[in-house]
Every structure is written in structure tokens, then in C-alpha cells.
Amino acid sequence: VSQPRPDLGSGGEPAGATHFHERQEAVSRDVRTEEMVFNMGPQHPATHGVLRVAVKTDGETVLALQPHVGNIHRCAEKIGESVPFYQWVPYLDRMDYLAAMCNEHVGCMAIERLGDIEVPERAEYVRVIVAEVQRILSHLMAIGVYGLDLGAVTPFLHQFRERERGLDLLDHLSGGRLLYHYVRIGGVKRDLSQEWLDELDAFLTAVERRLPEYNTLLLNNRIFQERTFRVGVIDAETAVRWGVTGPALRAAGVDWDCRRDAPYSIYERFAFDVPCGASGIGGEVGDCFHRHWVRVREVEESVKIVRQALAGLPEGPVLGRVPRGFKPPAGEVYVRGENPRGELAVYLVSVGKQERAWRARCRGPSFSNIACITEVAEGALIADLVALIGSLDIVLGEVDR
């Protein structure tokens, strides 16, 4: 299939242009050009896992593309329908493995609402603290990896220094570095110790101190801005139409954050800004630069939330009473929460007198976010496609579940 050549115009032009037009005609008649179909992935350094994107290109320009998913499908939802609720929670960890705490949080909230289980107040605070620490870690990773996608290796390794402290933090709490199973039905597994709180404070200080350094290397870097300004623009209308959520949605200028606008847990008790793309930040609203900028700002806001939660941390138990052999009554729930990558929603149906769900379904943000590239990436260069996929910050574990 030959691509229609750009119309080089006729009439109203200087004589030289007509001549040029004729030459172009001759070239397209005599030289056989072909489009290439690339398979980007599933083994490719810039597809963040095992995403496969079939790209049709004309030279380096993307004409059309189709993401293919399913390479690490692990039946997380079907497993949810075959194991008791409490056994399903660790499977949620493994969906978005960079935001395990947040996944557990949303999953446990859904199960608790289904079974009408009370969660102690201290546990709610602890959940918010670990979820926000997880958001900081996830965004740090996203910021660093985005540099890697654009060819800057150093910020990637620098953020690992802070991320390592954060992983240690969650490790000391739960015994796992990436997958925690710390948030349980009815609360959290262990209480926070004073040493841990001191450690957390040092971590937050380190993040606040280092963030400007990362911004020097990326956000304020001239080359970085040239690579991201006006690249991969997802405007508000497109974002809403494709169901894009999270930082990518806010970068498009849609002021929506579940934590503020559909508050769950105890988020309504904290004061925090929702960074939102607007003109004047640089580039065009909804471009790759805005998505990166929103993540950087969200790290700052998460630090604020954790500090507020620490200040208001009440005393008390951290795990409520959950009946042995927990069998929720018949009913269905749809619970959503703001994950680092966007809205994670868990839909559960119980038919009663059963330890497990009759239907378990998740709505993962990565899946909806990556879908829009078919529309957005058309006409971009391959380098822009890499910038676009990187800026959406997808985790393939969640795309496929």
C-alpha cells in the first residue's frame, strides 16, 4: 500500500516549485519505496516489559501502530474466583508490581466493603502512609526510567539510590522488597515502630533534597525539553474518550484525582494539591513533558500527605476482627482508588455462603492508558513513540494481569 504523497501544491507558486513538484513525481514513479513493519518488543529495551507494538513506518515516521498485549497474562482475575479472599490479596501485589501497596489497599477495601468489616483508625493511617511511600517509589522509578528512554542513564541510577532506601523501608515493615502482602483484610499486618518512623522521616527528607537534582538532569534540561515538548499530545477530550487516568489524565488538564474527588480510606482528612497540566508550564498541555512534570509534583504532594498522616497518627490496634472462614453476604462492590499510574478499580460479586468471589474483576490503569497510543502516535517519529510509551509509565504486569 503506497502512502499518498503530500500535495506539493500547484499554481500560485514560483516556477521553481513546479519544477520541484515534477521532480518529486519522477522520483515517486521511478524509485520503489516500501513501508516497513517493525516489531517493537516483546524483547525491546523501551517497551517496559513485554509489550509488543507492531509499527508500520515510512522511514522513521510512524504511519500506524497496534499494541499487542497478553504476553504475561497470569489469570489474576480467574484466580480471584477460585481462592478465598484472603489468598487473593497477594495476587493483587503481582499485577502492578511497582505499586503493590496501593493494589493491596484497593483490593482489601473492596473485600472489606463486601463483608462490612471495620478497619481501625490507626490502620487507615498506616495504609495511607505506605500507599503514599509506594507512590513516591513508583514515581521515582517512572522519572528515572523516562530519562533512560530518552538516553539519559544517570538519573535512572541516581533515583535508585533513594528508591533503595524506600524499598528497605517497606522491607523492614513487611519482609519483602517489591511484593509485600502487608495490607490485610481488616487492617495491616504489623504496627509501625518508632525506629521505622525515624527511618521514614529520613527517607522523606532525602527525597525532598534529591528531587531538585533530578530536575536539573531532566525536567530543566534543554535537550529533555526538546524531546518532550509538544510530543505525544493527549488532549483532555482524547484522554477521557480512551479512559486514560492518573498522571496522564491530569497532564491533559483534567482536574481529577480519586483521592480528592472520590475520597476513599481517610484521604479527605489531608490537604494536598492535585497538580494539573496547564499552559505556561512549557510545551503543550497533555504532552510528554506535562506527564513527567505531574509525576515530579506528585512526589512532592505525597511527601506532604505522609507528613500529615505522621502528625495525626492515632494510637490503637492495626488489625480489626475478621471472622475465621470469612464468608461475605451476597452482593457486589466496585471500589476504586488512585494508584500511581491511575485509577485501579476492583469489582467483586459474592453469592453468599462462599469463601471466594463469584466474579472478580480489576480495572487497571495501565491497560487503558496504553490503548490510546494507537491514536496519539500516528505521524510521530520512532523516537517520539519511545518517548510517548515511556511517559505513559505502564507496567505490563497490570496491562495483562
Next chain:
Amino acid sequence: MQAWLDQLRAEIGWLGHLPAGLVYVVAMVVACNLVLVFASLLAGEVVWLERRVSGRMQARIGPNRVGPQGLLQFLADGVKLLAKEDIVPRTADKPVFLLAPVIVFVGAFSAFAVMPFGEGLVAADMDLGLFVVLSLTSVEVVGVIMAGWASNSKWAVLGAMREVAQVISYELPLGIAALSVVLLAGTLNLTRIVEAQGGWVWNWYVFRGPFTFCAFFVFFTAALAGLKRAPFDLPEAESELVAGFHTEYTGFRFAVFFLAEYSAMILFSMLTAVLFLGGWSPGFGVDLGGPWTRWIGAAVLFAKTVFLLFVMIWVRWTLPRFRIDRVMSICYKVLLPISVVCVVGAAVQVLVAWSWIGTDGAFGAWLGGR
């Protein structure tokens, strides 16, 4: 080198009895092999330097296990790569595929033959030295496009395409910026160019007026692009094109590409030092004297080369990568006009020095002197 050989022939009796031509040829072969060995070892050590420096910049350690401070790491890597399976893809164009690394290697290493490592320490002291260096390094492009095409891989083709577009474009500002020095020096002979920069530090071409000063930066930037170093590392942009033109190469053939890349880095650092930074002139007008002058000079040139290598590494691990269209626009819209202004300006400078000021005085000699 010929003068030095003649002196040797006069001093050592049995050497004098041999035919002069034979002595020259044997000396040439020996010298070229010495240079080749030296350049290969140096390239290996520059890999080590790159990994250690990037390690420091990235809050990690880098290789430090093989040999003191990891200095022998490149030997371990070389042995490892030798032991790897040598895969030629079934769909590859086999003869071209096998020939490509050889051509790249030849392009990168042969230019060392005319490169002066110190006063008189040059395998072939040619009057066209600079010209030869620039032409031989261009041969590398041929090898790269052969590698990209013969691999029969789409990523490799794209990488080779980018490389050819980039390297050929950047040869223009590179050559023109070097011309501004040639105008002042009045010769293409690299040894003569260095000799014209003797004495104090302000005699280095980088400090001889605004035009050569700009030309220095144009030259170094264009050299970075010609070497495919970040931020111009598009031909092998790992996040976009996997590994670019050498995606399909394994084992020692890959090592040859790798080594050629680093030896080209050394070559261009050394060339920059020779053209603009006074070569082996230490920058203070004191004659160190004695038989050691030549070797001290070589050490000085080596230090300057290492410094420029460090700058290349430093830039690479700091900046993100340009996009291909921006790389081209920087070349044709920024560097090329600047380099043309530099060369015209340098010509005017020489003209002014010769016509009005005269090259007898210190200032005139500095301005347009030879």
C-alpha cells in the same frame, strides 16, 4: 622519522650497511605495529575509564576486580567475547557481514599511522596528515552501512541509515572547523601544526583569536557527533533501535566494533589536542631540555587526550539524546554556518596580520604567524 632513522644509521654501524629502503620499510612496519598495539591497549583502557567514570557519576563503583582498580577488565571482557559463539544470521549477506567489522576496524586504526604521539613519535610524518586522518576515519561509515545492510535486520538498517546521515553531515563542520587552524598554520602536517603552537599557552590555536576559539567548540561537537557519542548516539540508541547497526553481531565481531569506536574516540581527542590545544606543548615557554623532552611532550599530549576523553564521557553520562531531526538541524543550521564564519574570519585574521601588522612583531606572529 626519516631523519631519526638516518641518524640511527649513521650511529649504528651494521644498520648503515643495509640498504636505506629496506631499513625504512622494516622500521615502518615495526612502527605501525607498535602504534596498532598501543592504540588497541589504549582503547581497552578507555573502556575501563568510561566504566569507572560513569560509575562515579552514577553513585556506584564500576569494575574494580580484574587487576589493580580493574585496569585489566578489558582483557577479561575480550577473553569472554572470544569464547562466545560467533553467530551469522541465516538471512544475512555473509561476505559483506563478515567484512564489515574489518573495514570499520581499518578505518578507525589506520589513521593512527599519521598521528603524532609526541615530537617525532609518528609512524608516517605526512604533509597531508590532517587530510589523511579525516579521510581514513570516514572509511568507517562504509563499514557501518555494510554491517547494517548485511545484517538483514530492520533495526540494523535504521541504525546504519541514521549513522550515515549523521556522520556524513557532521564531517562538513568538522572539516571546515579544522580548516581555520590550517589557514593559520599554513600546513596540513600535524607535526608542523603543533610546532606552530610552541611556547606559551596563548599560542595554542584555541586561544588565537575568536575564530579558532569558536572553531574548537564546533570541531569538538562535530567530533562527538561523528563518533556517535551521546547526546548524538542515535545510530545505536539502545532505547529506540536496540543496538543499531551492530544488533546482529556477537562475540569478537562485536568486540571489534566496540574497540573501533573507542579507538576513534582516542583518535579524535588526540586530533583535537593537536589542532587546538597545543599538542605536546606543555604551555609554558620553558625548554625542559635534555633527552627527555620528547617523552615529556608525549606525556603532555597524552594528558590532554585523556582530559578530552573524560569530557566526552562526562557529556555522555549527563545529557539525554537528541532526536534525529534535531541532530540534522543542529548540524546544518548551527554548526555549519558557525564553522564557515570561523574559516572566513580566520582567513581575514591572517590577511590582516600579513598585510597591515606584519608577522615580525610578537602580536602579528600571534595573530597570523606560522
